Amino acid sequence: MNTEARQGIFSWIFSTDHKRIGILYLCSVLAFFLTGVVIGLLMRLELIAPGRTIVSARTYDSLFTLHGIIMIFFFVIPGVPASLGNYFLPLQIGARDVAFPRLNLLSWWLYLIAGITAISTIFLPGGPPDTGWTFYPPYSIRTPTNVSVAALAAFIIGFSSILTGINFITTIHRLRAPGMTWFRMPLFPWTLYATAWVQVLATPVIAITLLLLILERAFGIGFFDPTKGGDPLMFEHLFWIYSHPAVYVMILPAMGIISEIVPTFSRKTVFGYKAIVFSGLSIASLGYVVWGHHMFTSGMSDVSNMVFSFITFAVAVPSGIKVFNWIATMYKGSVDIKPPLLYAFAFIFLFCIGGLTGLINSAVATNIHIHGTYFIVAHFHYTMFGGAGFAFFSGLHYWIPKMSGRLYNFKTSAVACIIMFTGFNILYFPMFLLGWQGMPRRYYDYPPVFQGNNVISTIGSWILAAGLLIMFTNLARALFKGEKAGDNPWDGTTLEWQTSSPPPPENFLEIPVITRGPYSRERNT
Amino acid sequence: MDAKLVKHTDEVGAKMGMWLFLFTEMLFFGGVFLLYAVYRAHYSADFHDASSELNRTIGTFNTVILITSSFSAALSLSEIKKGAVRSSGVSLGITALLGTVFLIVKYFEWSTKIGHGIYPGSAYLNDMSHGKVLFYSLYFVMTGIHAFHVLIGIIVFLVIIFMINKGTIHEGSSVKLENAALYWHFVDIAWIYLFPLLYLLR
Numbered sequence: 001m002n003t004e005a006r007q008g009i010f011s012w013i014f015s016t017d018h019k020r021i022g023i024l025y026l027c028s029v030l031a032f033f034l035t036g037v038v039i040g041l042l043m044r045l046e047l048i049a050p051g052r053t054i055v056s057a058r059t060y061d062s063l064f065t066l067h068g069i070i071m072i073f074f075f076v077i078p079g080v081p082a083s084l085g086n087y088f089l090p091l092q093i094g095a096r097d098v099a100f101p102r103l104n105l106l107s108w109w110l111y112l113i114a115g116i117t118a119i120s121t122i123f124l125p126g127g128p129p130d131t132g133w134t135f136y137p138p139y140s141i142r143t144p145t146n147v148s149v150a151a152l153a154a155f156i157i158g159f160s161s162i163l164t165g166i167n168f169i170t171t172i173h174r175l176r177a178p179g180m181t182w183f184r185m186p187l188f189p190w191t192l193y194a195t196a197w198v199q200v201l202a203t204p205v206i207a208i209t210l211l212l213l214i215l216e217r218a219f220g221i222g223f224f225d226p227t228k229g230g231d232p233l234m235f236e237h238l239f240w241i242y243s244h245p246a247v248y249v250m251i252l253p254a255m256g257i258i259s260e261i262v263p264t265f266s267r268k269t270v271f272g273y274k275a276i277v278f279s280g281l282s283i284a285s286l287g288y289v290v291w292g293h294h295m296f297t298s299g300m301s302d303v304s305n306m307v308f309s310f311i312t313f314a315v316a317v318p319s320g321i322k323v324f325n326w327i328a329t330m331y332k333g334s335v336d337i338k339p340p341l342l343y344a345f346a347f348i349f350l351f352c353i354g355g356l357t358g359l360i361n362s363a364v365a366t367n368i369h370i371h372g373t374y375f376i377v378a379h380f381h382y383t384m385f386g387g388a389g390f391a392f393f394s395g396l397h398y399w400i401p402k403m404s405g406r407l408y409n410f411k412t413s414a415v416a417c418i419i420m421f422t423g424f425n426i427l428y429f430p431m432f433l434l435g436w437q438g439m440p441r442r443y444y445d446y447p448p449v450f451q452g453n454n455v456i457s458t459i460g461s462w463i464l465a466a467g468l469l470i471m472f473t474n475l476a477r478a479l480f481k482g483e484k485a486g487d488n489p490w491d492g493t494t495l496e497w498q499t500s501s502p503p504p505p506e507n508f509l510e511i512p513v514i515t516r517g518p519y520s521r522e523r524n525t
Numbered sequence: 526m527d528a529k530l531v532k533h534t535d536e537v538g539a540k541m542g543m544w545l546f547l548f549t550e551m552l553f554f555g556g557v558f559l560l561y562a563v564y565r566a567h568y569s570a571d572f573h574d575a576s577s578e579l580n581r582t583i584g585t586f587n588t589v590i591l592i593t594s595s596f597s598a599a600l601s602l603s604e605i606k607k608g609a610v611r612s613s614g615v616s617l618g619i620t621a622l623l624g625t626v627f628l629i630v631k632y633f634e635w636s637t638k639i640g641h642g643i644y645p646g647s648a649y650l651n652d653m654s655h656g657k658v659l660f661y662s663l664y665f666v667m668t669g670i671h672a673f674h675v676l677i678g679i680i681v682f683l684v685i686i687f688m689i690n691k692g693t694i695h696e697g698s699s700v701k702l703e704n705a706a707l708y709w710h711f712v713d714i715a716w717i718y719l720f721p722l723l724y725l726l727r
Contacts, residue, residue, distance in 0.1 A: 230564075
């Protein structure tokens with residue numbers, strides 16, 4: 001291996017090494033995450049008092065749309081699989097790279113092009129879209145803002161996501177180390193496998209939907225335009241056929257991270273390995289057929305409503321199984337509360353609130369009451385940010401020592417975790433109350449009766465932002481000044497801990513032969 | 526750029542990747558097929574009238590062209606596996622040529638319709654009943670997306686022919702050709718569904 005060739009910017013942006021692409025993705029998703037955070041803070045600041053505070057109503061519409069598009073398409077969906085997944089999937093299954101390294105690089109480039117396209121809507125005449133990230137017609141057909149450009153960005157990033165999915169499925173089928181049977185595979189690759197199938201089988205549906213939206217705006221094809229006989233409800237169906245499974249693209253790999261961290265810091269093999277595997281697969285497959293629960297007030301038949309409601313309840317069962325498994329893994333383990341586990345605790349707690357309020361949404365009767373209110377906003381931030389977000393942070397704390405070879409300050413990261421956890425609940429819990437009282441989401445203004453909870457929520461956003469700042473500063477500092485981590489700082493059992501930190505270009509000097517389960521505390525030969 | 530230490534191709538893996546890609550293509554087309562099904566059920570009389578205005582003869586001709594091209598693509602693969610590099614390249618050339626004929630016929634079909642003022646957004650079409658507007662929009666969108674796939678296929682085949690001539694695709698390493706042929710068969714099958722739905726079903 002030529003060492004000179006591995007320096008300079010081109011050795012990164014044209015690298016086909018899955019580890020470098022993972023880091024490229026990590027930097028890009030974090031950049032988008034921070035952009036989304038700033039937009040979120042602006043929105044909260046606007047809502048601190050009724051009426052105009054800092055921006056106009058029109059700007060506010062663009063803000064929540066951009067916040068949604070950036071956070072959903074550019075942070076949570078690619079967040080875990082494309083960054084940590086890219087880096088650790090081949091390491092954990094004992095492979096030298098993914099199955100299609102060049103496609104992997106292409107997928108990052110598509111991500112970048114999509115990102116630039118999405119951001120360009122701010123500067124193009126017409127301004128950023130103001131439809132909400134869901135692009136519902138008929139408004140999305142009529143608005144003069146750059147909906148087509150934003151839809152094109154989402155279309156391109158869909159390609160990127162599909163390529164990642166195809167790559168991961170093939171990698172897992174073809175490149176596992178000798179002796180690594182399916183049930184000797186660690187749980188993070190298992191959840192990436194389930195996720196990859198969702199990416200492959202759901203993303204094309206949003207691609208065609210957004211393409212039709214673009215054609216609708218450009219040529220007036222009429223599919224979603226009631227004045228031409230089309231049906232906006234069909235757009236909602238097609239949109240959610242992808243976008244509901246997409247939330248499992250967000251949460252499944254997050255669950256995978258937690259399933260790695262809990263056994264490592266409990267010094268125990270995971271409880272109910274197969275139950276975790278199968279619950280992940282059943283979440284992925286049931287997740288396909290619940291999209292209608294986004295449309296209970298859109299005018300579907302009662303029968304459809306009831307069926308979608310029932311299946312939505314069913315999907316809570318495997319999620320619950322996972323939570324029980326994590327807790328049972330800790331039971332009688334020698335639990336060592338290091339920062340990754342602390343973030344995992346925050347994940348489990350917040351995800352439980354998010355998941356259980358999901359059941360309130362999925363019951364048709366209560367859904368009619370809270371549909372389109374802040375209750376929904378609170379629910380999905382508990383699952384997506386409290387869930388996927390905190391698991392992502394947990395994963396960063398777990399794996400950054402492996403990726404950089406350096407350790408961060410444990411105390412600072414624990415303080416950051418506690419501040420973020422506190423801020424998070426102050427920010428989002430009042431939204432449950434606001435929603436229950438009937439405050440609609442996406443509104444710029446509200447009656448004075450809602451002000452108290454809005455003020456609390458905005459204060460929470462500042463605390464959360466302070467926590468994020470401390471956490472990222474601490475991690476960034478570790479990259480330059482942290483003490484050496486060693487190959488296996490956590491006494492982990494999976495394969496990534498058996499190579500050096502950071503791993504060599506081809507991951508392993510010699511491909512290991514697997515003779516045991518992933519969390520067994522005996523060593524491989 | 527990392528130099529690969531060992532150059533190796535996992536042919537089974539490459540084919541698996543292609544099949545996964547074809548699943549995504551199927552679901553991509555699935556979206557418009559779903560809309561077709563729903564709107565056909567809503568406006569069956571309009572769909573009946575509109576579809577009888579399409580030219581069945583031209584549609585049938587194009588179907589024959591495309592099926593023949595799939596045959597020559599399959600022939601090209603079996604030739605290269607036998608080591609007959611030259612005839613494999615010729616077969617693939619015929620495939621690309623037939624694909625081009627398909628597109629030319631499609632061009633004339635579209636321009637006839639457009640010449641009559643029938644295209645999405647035209648005042649003439651918008652004055653028709655809702656079902657007809659949707660049928661013609663579906664016709665243009667579905668055949669348009671399909672034609673785009675045909676175009677991509679032709680370009681891919683030209684690249685493959687170039688690679689056969691250069692010797693990078695040969696008897697021992699033919700998975701790229703096989704994947705291209707798989708893609709072409711998919712494009713063919715999509716047409717096999719589009720043809721009856723748009724031209725024949727009344």
